[in-house]
Amino acid sequence: MRRILFILVIFQLSSFSLFSQEKNCPPILVTSVKDLPFADGESLSYSVIYNWGSVITEVGEAQTSLRFVGDGATSPYFHAVVKGNTYKFFDMFFKVRDHYESKFYAADVRPFYFHRNVNEGKYRMKNTFTWFPDYSLRSVTQKYDNPQKDTLLRGTRCTYDILTMFYYARNIDFSRAVPGEKQSISFVIDDEIFDIYYRYLGREVKKVPGMGTYTTIKFAAKLVAGTVFRGDKEMIIWVTDDANKIPLTFEMEIIVGKVYGRLKATKNLKYALTSRIK
Secondary structure, eight states, X not given: OTXXXXXXXXXXXXXXXXXXXXXXXXXXXXXXXXXXXXOTTOEEEEEEEEEEXXXXXXXXXXXXXXXXXXXXXXXXXXXXXXXXXXXXXXXXXXXXXXXXXXXXXXXXXXXXXXXXXXXXXXXXXEEEEEEXXXXXXXXXXEETTSOOEEEEEOOOTTOOBHHHHHHHHTTBOOTTOOTTOEEEEEEEETXXXXXXXXXXXEEEEEEETTTEEEEXXXXXXXXXXXXXXXXXOEEEEEEESSSSOOEEEXXXXXXXXXXXXXXXXXXXXXSOOTTBOO
């Protein structure tokens, strides 16, 4: 169950992402703030299920929250937060308490600040990004109680943190997506920029336990090989086929077992969930 809640965040960033090269950034359907698919006060709650052999159990949860900062702000922006945790019973095996936050401009969904503070078992990491006008960014990391590491990274217009990427991607125009075609994507975490890909797989009707049945957009995303994932596997993600573009559910194989996630509650959505059919 190592880093299960972090997997949920990876699910959000990987469901739709940005092309790694600036010239290939996908077009978005936004001409003004009022066109964004989200608004002040939106909150999404997810549960994470772990499957190992005959054992299938819900081990944790994560919640997103979004606040619009407009009054008095020179450049109005959104402040997004994700908090994740294992349930108390599973804390005995592997305790997770994760906090992610990002600030991005409302006009173009460009990030200017990101911070995460993760506590996963004995692992502890703090990470802060600050963006500059030329798209370079300063990364400050602190692992355990070691001295901070300060790194300058060369980004592009399409280099996003994992949380802002989630919100930006909900604006992407998928009307021209070709089923099965691989599209390069990138994201930054700690002091590295990762390049992977996603594949649009088409539309599908999907039942989500406790939430109903929806028409969805289906994707596959390449996973980053490491202590959790094997590099030859993909994550499958389903999102609402409506104006909200909310990730509904995902599934993936990890080195030991499988992980599933599903949406379990929403608050203050900007649009009705017209993708729900029953």
